[in-house]
Amino acid sequence: MPLHEGPRRPGEHRMSVNPFYGPANPVGDMAEAPPTHRLPDRPMAPATAHQLVRDELMLDGNARLNLATFVTTWMEPEAGVLMAECRDKNMIDKDEYPRTAELERRCVAMLADLWHAPDPAAAVGCSTTGSSEACMLAGMALKRRWARRNSDRYPGARPNLVMGVNVQVCWEKFCNFWEVEARLVPMEGERFHLDPRAAAELCDENTIGVVGILGSTFDGSYEPVAELCAALDALEERTGLDIPVHVDGASGAMVAPFLDEDLMWDFRLPRVASINTSGHKYGLVYPGVGWALWRDADALPEELVFRVNYLGGDMPTFALNFSRPGAQVVAQYYTFLRLGRDGYRAVQQAARDVATGLARRIEALGDFRLLTRGDQLPVFAFTTAPDVSAYDVFDVSRRLRESGWLVPAYTFPANREDLSVLRVVCRNGFSADLAELLAQDLERLLPELRRQPRPFTRDKGAATSFHH
Numbered sequence: 001m002p003l004h005e006g007p008r009r010p011g012e013h014r015m016s017v018n019p020f021y022g023p024a025n026p027v028g029d030m031a032e033a034p035p036t037h038r039l040p041d042r043p044m045a046p047a048t049a050h051q052l053v054r055d056e057l058m059l060d061g062n063a064r065l066n067l068a069t070f071v072t073t074w075m076e077p078e079a080g081v082l083m084a085e086c087r088d089k090n091m092i093d094k095d096e097y098p099r100t101a102e103l104e105r106r107c108v109a110m111l112a113d114l115w116h117a118p119d120p121a122a123a124v125g126c127s128t129t130g131s132s133e134a135c136m137l138a139g140m141a142l143k144r145r146w147a148r149r150n151s152d153r154y155p156g157a158r159p160n161l162v163m164g165v166n167v168q169v170c171w172e173k174f175c176n177f178w179e180v181e182a183r184l185v186p187m188e189g190e191r192f193h194l195d196p197r198a199a200a201e202l203c204d205e206n207t208i209g210v211v212g213i214l215g216s217t218f219d220g221s222y223e224p225v226a227e228l229c230a231a232l233d234a235l236e237e238r239t240g241l242d243i244p245v246h247v248d249g250a251s252g253a254m255v256a257p258f259l260d261e262d263l264m265w266d267f268r269l270p271r272v273a274s275i276n277t278s279g280h281k282y283g284l285v286y287p288g289v290g291w292a293l294w295r296d297a298d299a300l301p302e303e304l305v306f307r308v309n310y311l312g313g314d315m316p317t318f319a320l321n322f323s324r325p326g327a328q329v330v331a332q333y334y335t336f337l338r339l340g341r342d343g344y345r346a347v348q349q350a351a352r353d354v355a356t357g358l359a360r361r362i363e364a365l366g367d368f369r370l371l372t373r374g375d376q377l378p379v380f381a382f383t384t385a386p387d388v389s390a391y392d393v394f395d396v397s398r399r400l401r402e403s404g405w406l407v408p409a410y411t412f413p414a415n416r417e418d419l420s421v422l423r424v425v426c427r428n429g430f431s432a433d434l435a436e437l438l439a440q441d442l443e444r445l446l447p448e449l450r451r452q453p454r455p456f457t458r459d460k461g462a463a464t465s466f467h468h
């Protein structure tokens, strides 16, 4: 979201108000159209204001056709009702809304169990506004633990965090805001995420932790968390450096437990200190809710925890925000209760089936090369085949927009800036039928794209700033 500026010229532009929108008197009520960038002087009728806002929002894209986002765009009507009923509850008022607080606590307990905390009762965790806040909290805990262990050298020494160049932008923010050096493992050849050995080599006595991503937003692949832990075990044997791992499971921490039960990526690995997920991604809740969990109280320094009133006692909290809506947390509990393990497995499997099926269908068109196949996150990335020179991925993205599909195209980071891809995120609600319609639209465009004299030049810099 841009940091918005104020109005450039006073009275820049007034809204045009259809006289028919007035509630009672089409002439008198609409004597003065409200300004757009200044608080209007006078109130207007609620029905009129509602209609004006709705009219403008018609031009937003259709969320269900947005294949760029990981964030939930469909929930059951019952969930919508529950959220509307809870929209007046402030998550921080634990004493006023003790049942909402209790539901949050149950969600944390369920996730601790799902992610195999050695002692789920000892795991600590909290809800957040999303994974970005959860990652900030987890990063802070890593930094504080490192600072404690190195109090003879810090302040002074400069802490660093090791991760793949494919990390989501929230980790760049963390490093920037909290003054931690970001040490990035570059991509190499057909490896589009972190290499465990290369990550271990970047570690030193100032490394607060290593981030493993489940899975990468660039191509939907899972990073090899178990191999990363093994590489850090070997490092510890060689050097004595004991470096914790944080798993950024924004998407995958709600996919792998159901579809890849044997994959070792969670608290079963002793080196994994903390995990985050986005409740509003494959947790299947509308934005914004996220979760951060630490394997035990040792992993979360006590001095970062604040206490608020709760039923005459106090309740520990860890958050950047103070006030925050309770509705999303309630909706997360509803979804856990509603689906259970088997329900989540069925929903995520359906998304994976759509992703792998659509990837195969696109591969069969002959013009494209798949980088991933949707068999980890239900997400895949593809590029044009080597012999395609008439058009590029940016042309495909732009032309698909004509039919309403948002399929982002972007260029990879170091050392694969030569590679540009399209990415499709298959979420609950993007059905096999919708996927088939997308494939048909793409197929129909191909003859025209192939007849282009060359890829059309445009601002590829803007296209590459895509950061989901």
Ligand SMILES: *Cc1c(COP(=O)(O)O)cnc(C)c1O
Pocket (backbone or CB within 6 Å): 070, 129, 130, 131, 132, 133, 135, 168, 170, 213, 214, 215, 216, 217, 248, 249, 250, 251, 278, 290, 468
């Ligand atoms: C989406 C995402 C984030 C940021 O999560 P929000 O919930 O959007 O704040 C962080 N890391 C990864 C890997 C993601 O996919």
